[in-house]
Amino acid sequence: MRVLCLFSLLLLHLPLRAAEWFPLEAQVDGRSASYRPLMQASKPWRICALLPHGMDRYWWGVAWGLHEEARRQGVQLGVYEAGGYQYPDMQRAQLTRCIQLAADAYVVAAINTQGLCDEIALLHRDGVPVIDLVNRIDCPGISARSQVDFADMAKAALAYIQRHSGGRAVRVGWLPGPQDAGWVADAERGLQAALKGGSVTLVSGGYGPVDRSTQAVLVRQLLAREPELDYILGNAEAAAFAAQLVRSGGSRYRAQVVSLYATERILESIRDGGILAAPTDSPVIQARVAIDLAVRALEGKQSPVRVSPLIEVIDQANLKRFDFGRLMPPSGHWMIRQELPE
Missing domain, CATH: 3.40.50.2300 (Response regulator)
Known part of the structure; x- marks a missing residue:
């Protein structure tokens, strides 16, 4: 109950509209820059997002950010979570499922750094964009990264x-x-x-x-x-x-x-x-950037290789000033899991 009470209080500080997350002050390809996403995708691209799990509020925030940016840009989204870092085979199976569904692009928060390299190599061969989100992937064929070191x-x-x-x-x-x-x-x-x-x-x-x-x-x-x-x-x-x-x-x-x-x-x-x-590391923002990077890659738009929101250390002194919309979904929104539309 105390978490929910705090959650309700924090919502007073949340942005009211998804569009308000940008312009974003970030490290863009190693340089300080103001990042702006595309205003809308040219078509309802189908994007598959793979997450390691949905057991804590960090990944709830990631799933929310993915969902909100997909909705804002007008693309279709599947969100899959493997159930934990001890289940790399499940994440591989979920990737295989999305390949069977012929997703246009992939956003992957990988369980380990090289566990999906074979599948990513095949996607790269076929010109399918793969965006590395949060966790770091050490495989050839990554199109771009939304990631804080x-x-x-x-x-x-x-x-x-x-x-x-x-x-x-x-x-x-x-x-x-x-x-x-x-x-x-x-x-x-x-x-x-x-x-x-x-x-x-x-x-x-x-x-x-x-x-x-x-x-x-x-x-x-x-x-x-x-x-x-x-x-x-x-x-x-x-x-x-x-x-x-x-x-x-x-x-x-x-x-x-x-x-x-x-x-x-x-x-x-x-x-x-x-x-x-x-x-x-502003996980909601990283997720939103990842969707934008995927759309950019699909549409052949100019795109950075790596975008990293700025790190901020939160303590009691600055807690009230922090923009909680960078970190968590609004009240009543928990982990989002959804199949990629066929």
């Missing part, structure tokens, strides 16, 4: 911890998520670069799918081994559970919590003081 997300989170600690030597528990996911590898690359010559010691808490039950086990195990950690940095499910566990543990734990990325549950915990901060 999670190395930069991790660096932003670690920089917040370093500022908060005043530069003193601290030990940080690290709970990234699924080991084979591209965004996890990117986050770890960013952390390793940021840790060089610093006063932060990283303590691994292990890998696992980003469902609450798996992450709860990892958090408990980490704190059982390392009860005197100064901070915990982790995926949203790990961070949310860690904040609850630390708060309920009284003086048993001293760790303060930072999330690697933001969801509405993380924002509630920031408001209540359970979590210090979280960077956001």
Whole structure:
């Protein structure tokens, strides 16, 4: 109920129309630029979107952004989620299904970096656009990318911890998520670069799918081994559970919590003081950009290779000023799953 109450309050700050997401200040092919999507597609192209799962509000936001931009541009959309990072075969089967349905273009948030390379190579051979969304795909044949580098997300989170600690030597528990996911590898690359010559010691808490039950086990195990950690940095499910566990543990734990990325549950915990901060990669906006990149590719329009919304670190000081429409769907909209129209 508290999440829903916060959700309702946050909606007061949401944009009222989908068109209001642009112009977008972003990194476009590595340069700061103002990004504007096409106003409308020339025909109702059929686009297949593949997501790793729909279990948390991050991917609810992605699905909402895909749906809204497809509606705004007048294209048809199928949205498929595989059920979790432990189900790469399901995502491959869903891709096969969309190929059978002869989708015009694909937007893919991949479970792992190379699991769909064979299918993407065939699509590329046939001139079918494939847009890499959020997670990073390491396959030839990608047309464009709507993606924020999670190395930069991790660096932003670690920089917040370093500022908060005043530069003193601290030990940080690290709970990234699924080991084979591209965004996890990117986050770890960013952390390793940021840790060089610093006063932060990283303590691994292990890998696992980003469902609450798996992450709860990892958090408990980490704190059982390392009860005197100064901070915990982790995926949203790990961070949310860690904040609850630390708060309920009284003086048993001293760790303060930072999330690697933001969801509405993380924002509630920031408001209540359970979590210090979280960077956001604006998943709703990434999804909207991905649809636009797909339409551009289909219509032969000029298109960047990579578009990255700017990272913003959210804490109690700026929570009320943040545009929540970049992060989550409006009240009453949950995970969107829909078959691609034939």
